[in-house]
Amino acid sequence: MSETSRSLNFIEHIIEEDLSKGFPENKLRFRFPPEPNGYLHIGHASSICLNFGLGLKYEAPVNLRFDDTNPSKEEQEYVDAIKRDVSWLGFEWDTECYASDYFQQLYDWAIILIKQGKAYVDSQSSEDIALQKGTPTEPGKASPFRNRSVEENLQLFEDMKDGKFKEGEHVLRAKIDMASSNMLMRDPIMYRILHKPHHRTNTDWCIYPMYDWTHGESDYIEQVSHSFCTMEFAMHRELYDWFLDQVVKETKVRPKQREFARRNFSHTVVSKRKLLKLVESGVVTGWNDPRMPTISGLRRRGYTPESIKAFANTIGIAKRDNVVDVSLLEFHVREHLNKIAPRVMAVLNPLKLVITNYPEDQEEWLEAENNPEDEAAGSRKVPFSKELYIEQEDFREEANRKFFRLKLGGEVRLKNGYIIKAESCTKDTNGNIIEVQCTYDPKSKSGSGTEESLRKVKGTLHWVSVKHAIQAEVRLYDRLFTEETPDTHQEKDFMDFINPDSLKVINAFLEPSLASAEVGEKFQFQRMGYFNVDKDSTPEKLVFNRTVGLRDTWAKLQVKN
RNA sequence: UGGCCUAUGGUGUAAUUGGCAACACAGCUGGUUUUGGUCCAGUCGUUCUAGGUUCGAGUCCUAGUAGGCCAACCA
Numbered sequence: 001m002s003e004t005s006r007s008l009n010f011i012e013h014i015i016e017e018d019l020s021k022g023f024p025e026n027k028l029r030f031r032f033p034p035e036p037n038g039y040l041h042i043g044h045a046s047s048i049c050l051n052f053g054l055g056l057k058y059e060a061p062v063n064l065r066f067d068d069t070n071p072s073k074e075e076q077e078y079v080d081a082i083k084r085d086v087s088w089l090g091f092e093w094d095t096e097c098y099a100s101d102y103f104q105q106l107y108d109w110a111i112i113l114i115k116q117g118k119a120y121v122d123s124q125s126s127e128d129i130a131l132q133k134g135t136p137t138e139p140g141k142a143s144p145f146r147n148r149s150v151e152e153n154l155q156l157f158e159d160m161k162d163g164k165f166k167e168g169e170h171v172l173r174a175k176i177d178m179a180s181s182n183m184l185m186r187d188p189i190m191y192r193i194l195h196k197p198h199h200r201t202n203t204d205w206c207i208y209p210m211y212d213w214t215h216g217e218s219d220y221i222e223q224v225s226h227s228f229c230t231m232e233f234a235m236h237r238e239l240y241d242w243f244l245d246q247v248v249k250e251t252k253v254r255p256k257q258r259e260f261a262r263r264n265f266s267h268t269v270v271s272k273r274k275l276l277k278l279v280e281s282g283v284v285t286g287w288n289d290p291r292m293p294t295i296s297g298l299r300r301r302g303y304t305p306e307s308i309k310a311f312a313n314t315i316g317i318a319k320r321d322n323v324v325d326v327s328l329l330e331f332h333v334r335e336h337l338n339k340i341a342p343r344v345m346a347v348l349n350p351l352k353l354v355i356t357n358y359p360e361d362q363e364e365w366l367e368a369e370n371n372p373e374d375e376a377a378g379s380r381k382v383p384f385s386k387e388l389y390i391e392q393e394d395f396r397e398e399a400n401r402k403f404f405r406l407k408l409g410g411e412v413r414l415k416n417g418y419i420i421k422a423e424s425c426t427k428d429t430n431g432n433i434i435e436v437q438c439t440y441d442p443k444s445k446s447g448s449g450t451e452e453s454l455r456k457v458k459g460t461l462h463w464v465s466v467k468h469a470i471q472a473e474v475r476l477y478d479r480l481f482t483e484e485t486p487d488t489h490q491e492k493d494f495m496d497f498i499n500p501d502s503l504k505v506i507n508a509f510l511e512p513s514l515a516s517a518e519v520g521e522k523f524q525f526q527r528m529g530y531f532n533v534d535k536d537s538t539p540e541k542l543v544f545n546r547t548v549g550l551r552d553t554w555a556k557l558q559v560k561n
Numbered sequence: 562u563g564g565c566c567u568a569u570g571g572u573g574u575a576a577u578u579g580g581c582a583a584c585a586c587a588g589c590u591g592g593u594u595u596u597g598g599u600c601c602a603g604u605c606g607u608u609c610u611a612g613g614u615u616c617g618a619g620u621c622c623u624a625g626u627a628g629g630c631c632a633a634c635c636a
Contacts, residue, residue: 234566
């Protein structure tokens with residue numbers, strides 16, 4: 001689809017309208033402003049694609065700005081992870097910025113506000129301040145310190161900065177309107193004292209600016225034209241504008257905040273607080289656990305940047321509440337992986353198959369196509385012999401016509417190999433089938449062109465030669481939560497809905513070509529799904545993650561019956 | 562009981578700004594296929610409610626209903 005024919009989302013409409021009203025296109029500038037207090041998740045991917053996508057569309061710079069005003073939650077590890085994730089998605093930021101770079105400017109502006117009588121030092125406890133704030137239906141009451149003299153405010157604020165007070169002793173507040181229907185306008189706090197080292201400014205500061213005082217001014221300093229954030233900040237816009245009013249010069253671009261709805265996804269949570277809890281409680285192995293909806297988790301799971309970006313484009317951007325079904329994300333990985341992933345054969349649940357009329361010591365290396373979707377992918381050889389593994393689910397003693405797989409007396413093709421017929425099977429003392437005996441038609445070899453090779457049989461099975469197979473650990477993932485919306489129940493905690501079977505580790509048998517597979521490499525295990533090599537993998541012990549299964553109409557039929 | 566935001570198929574978004582409600586996913590039915598994959602064809606189903614303006618309303622107005630957000634020295 002061409003860029004020009006695509007319909008615009010409401011954000012693009014806003015930009016187009018500004019442009020048509022005369023805003024110069026070369027002054028367009030955007031930013032992606034994460035707080036480095038956790039890893040980026042799939043919801044952030046939407047925001048990243050929005051902002052950087054806009055940058056690409058209008059050839060405008062996009063800054064990566066870390067909103068690092070709270071040293072008690074923020075860490076360098078998160079900064080590094082965020083940069084890695086944005087880059088991995090394929091975006092390039094214009095300037096790497098930090099709100100902490102603006103601490104001095106913010107401080108200087110705060111002094112001006114104090115001098116203008118628009119800010120004051122409040123020396124009450126946070127409890128008292130909260131009490132005076134009123135409620136949504138009742139106006140707040142003025143602080144007894146609201147009318148301190150400018151001189152006193154200046155002195156106190158300087159002393160705050162100089163570390164003469166303990167945490168919580170004083171705060172700097174903007175003097176706005178204690179009766180505003182918008183609670184955020186009731187003299188919001190601009191600075192608090194925090195005797196904590198910051199990951200960038202270390203102990204240079206012991207007063208830290210609050211979000212509202214920082215964000216709009218940072219946008220202004222960077223000359224960001226359009227500042228997009230999620231809906232929960234809608235009420236903050238009035239304050240954003242008020243703070244901007246105090247500093248803007250008409251010769252410069254005045255940033256405009258607009259809000260869009262955050263993305264919710266079925267069967268998972270997307271809130272850094274909740275994701276942190278999953279990490280800290282040990283439910284998952286870390287922020288990059290393949291079950292996590294984080295960008296690092298998806299990357300490790302085997303998702304591609306292309307698939308995530310295509311997904312983000314498809315779900316678009318709007319203002320209403322939403323729950324995006326994971327199947328849409330899965331569709332996009334399958335779509336991409338189908339085009340690029342080499343096909344290989346791997347047996348996840350082995351059942352031994354013995355070809356009774358195949359010579360004991362014979363082996364053949366059969367030609368196998370690497371990717372039917374990509375001729376350039378070429379082909380490889382896979383070893384065939386008398387004893388093979390097939391999937392347990394692919395054999396039944398008896399079955400109806402709907403079962404296209406192997407059954408006693410029935411025929412099936414072994415992918416890239418021969419047509420076989422099941423003759424008998426043996427069971428253990430518990431009645432479990434442990435081996436199937438079959439015969440093969442030597443003339444039916446795939447690609448040989450013989451009449452027999454052209455015969456149509458309904459089923460085709462993947463297989464692996466027992467003697468040539470290599471073993472690997474395979475990690476099968478399922479959704480992390482059993483509930484579609486685990487965090488929307490009033491009485492239950494989202495942790496109550498954790499799926500105990502979200503990870504299943506098995507030992508699988510793979511065709512030998514996989515021995516040299518490298519970390520991150522992606523494959524389609526034919527008829528099984530898409531898999532990639534996990535970072536835990538070593539040449540001695542391969543480890544694969546299942547990214548996503550294939551679309552499985554057979555499984556659907558089974559569920560119905 | 563205050564303020565702000567939102568409401569279009571099962572899900573997510575569109576609708577040339579007042580002019581035949583469209584796209585993708587999911588579902589269902591067939592076809593092709595040496596992957597029950599891919600691909601192809603078909604099918605299902607929608608403007609929260611009630612009024613109003615208009616030749617004409619998803620779009621504008623009024624009232625209602627439902628959902629989300631707001632009383633952190635978090636962002």
